[in-house]
Amino acid sequence: MAAQGIRGTFVDFVDDPWRHVGDEQAATRFFRDGLLVVEDGIVVDHGPAEEVAPRHPGLPITEIRDRLILPGFIDGHIHVPQTRVLGAYGEQLLPWLEKWVFPEERRYSDPGYALEGTRRFFDTLLASGTTTCQAFTTADPAFTRVVFEEATRRNMRIITGVTAIDQNAPEWFTRSPEAFYDAATELIAEFHGVGRNLYAITPRFAYGASPALLETCRRLRDEHPGVWVHTHISENPSEIAGVLALHGGSADYLGVYEKYGLVGERFTGGHGVWLSDDELRRMSEAGAAVTFCPCSNLYLGSGLFRLGKVTDPERRVLTSFGTDMGGGNRFSMLNVLEDAYKVGMLNNTLLDGSVDPSRQNLAEAERNKLSPYRAFYAITRGSAEALYIDDRVGSFDIGREADFVVLDWTGGPPAAAWHASLYTDGRGPETLDEAAELLFAIMMVGDDRAVAETWVAGQRTYARDGA
């Protein structure tokens, strides 16, 4: 495919802003009049238009005005078959699963429903600016195949795999370790590393896994050392109690996964709200990742993720951000940033010493404040790093896949446009400072309506205002 250029205002990240407290701009790249050159879906050049354009004479260029262009958003933890039940009135985690989630997920064993739900899932992701996700399916290999095939058809990078669950769920929902092993082996051979697909060994959670099932996960990982591992961890206090009762001999939740050799690079545990300092230290040392899912943590009342703890540069825990749709009630990573900011501010107040002086930790309090630099890093390069796909997506570095989102700072509720005009008086941003103000406006006052276009591998796949 011939090269093409996209000209507009670009923001992406070159480093973790939490490593640059007080100077987060140093982690950021901003081209007010930038040019992105894409060939065969890959970024081949990027920089100020006046520098880049002369290197590509005759390049066909798409001009995008009055917008901010960022790498496509990455959702580190989401459930495909919950597309319809997101936000269902419920309870805390365990009864909510029983009442709403398991019955709905069962419907995906019907091929027609599976295809309809999967298409709606990807359509909604793209309308939300999300171009990559790490997703749960169900224990059904046929449905998991539908998800891989639909992602392939759309040329979207995805990490997913058939779910392992053989405990604490309705009988029709579970599969034996042997059936899981066979399904996973077949799907890995068929999809892992094919096109943009990546495979994850996916035990639903330790609460739903017998020792034999986790042993099977270990075996799969030994046999396929290049694949990913995706699960849940320490979401809810009652869940943790259940896990420790089920898996005697482990001192904590992480210890269960460690026992079966699953914790290391390319391991993600969703949530981690209640991880202890020691569990976080072990995850940091192992290069394992957690996903912060604030919409879900608030919706299910799970608790306040310790954002300022995991982002300590001295003991950084790789952290992607995720919707956890449908435990989270929104598809948009902009809503995730809104709720992440709110969680961080609650933590900030708890850590500033004004409530309980003995808990004062001003450095951690500061790291809980989700500035726009931290926020948009977290859902682009930061999530890519946590998922070990930053060599593929998450930035405009040369060689990355050209997934990006085009943001309109006037999009959102009726209040959004006048609010955004506070910062630049309606014109586009001339400095990174101004761009950051607009990005913060998009995440706190705007919503999915700010997503004007979404591009996947150099192709425009969503346009808010029609083609």
Add this chain to the structure above:
Amino acid sequence: MAAQGIRGTFVDFVDDPWRHVGDEQAATRFFRDGLLVVEDGIVVDHGPAEEVAPRHPGLPITEIRDRLILPGFIDGHIHVPQTRVLGAYGEQLLPWLEKWVFPEERRYSDPGYALEGTRRFFDTLLASGTTTCQAFTTADPAFTRVVFEEATRRNMRIITGVTAIDQNAPEWFTRSPEAFYDAATELIAEFHGVGRNLYAITPRFAYGASPALLETCRRLRDEHPGVWVHTHISENPSEIAGVLALHGGSADYLGVYEKYGLVGERFTGGHGVWLSDDELRRMSEAGAAVTFCPCSNLYLGSGLFRLGKVTDPERRVLTSFGTDMGGGNRFSMLNVLEDAYKVGMLNNTLLDGSVDPSRQNLAEAERNKLSPYRAFYAITRGSAEALYIDDRVGSFDIGREADFVVLDWTGGPPAAAWHASLYTDGRGPETLDEAAELLFAIMMVGDDRAVAETWVAGQRTYARDGA
């Protein structure tokens, strides 16, 4: 004006659902095919169409299909001159006021800006389905007059008044007790009880008021016993420390307002996140109200409002819900319900004993769950009761002012329509149960896009899809 009928599906409330735990439907009224008869802006008849219609032969009828019609939403606590700065990146309460709020509010001393901002304020309220608010202006009587005049022009019921502040703010922002007294006296005479306007004596907060200023508030209340009192209370731990330092001799924040005789019926303290059990008991006994502003409490990190505590029927504290826009980052009361649900669920987990058995209180935990019955009661009749205007608005009782909102359960992000179809398969609700499921979908998956129309005193003043 001749009578008119509105025919459609109606939901409103006849009692507090928190008094009907386990049978909240008993607090609710539902007419699948209902008729509302309005004359001169007042509800003169309401009930099933087949019963009501024969009583009004020849009545011109507007049919509203595939929608839910509820009383207009009531915002118990909002700041007109923060319309543009809502959601500005900031800090906790006090530094956020200094950086963003005071400078923006100052601009409203310019008459042109005041009028523009006020018009945008009311336009955005109506687009959000909010027909009544209790609002802050500034210490500027001219701007306060603009707000009353604009509300009058739109025939909207409002409670507001000029702000009293003489401490802890920039010098240009404050007014002397004498200047405040003169301005308030003049505005009460001009606006209180005129049309749909109601006047509130409005000390910004005890942190911004000298003893002399609070003494002036007491004097105004003595001279005008029919007016309202609106202020802030116990929003943030540092603010509380500041108040107690400023007003020596009071054991707690409420005690400061009590000392000046302000706490009683028609008193509202915004926030009350950190009110003690004893303060809540005294408010309950006095008939005073608090406003729960979850978007703001999360956005500024203020803390988790004790929803299950104030709703204890044995010691009920009157509670309106509010945006606190711009401390809250959203104008829509639907977003308020979303965040209120999340606060309630966090409290639920803290009170179920799974984190700390010594805090277990299962009855209070249960009351923290914001069912759709509780939620929509809270922003209609419940807020009207807390503001002592339930004889005027908040329900479809005969004699109430005909303010209502027309909700479309498919409105919201791309995920909303398929989600809502889970409950009624696309058709309208046939039972109250189904209507409640759709209302919950609107508050957790939908947003302001669910507001199809807003009517004020029998006149349609907003239509999402154009006239």
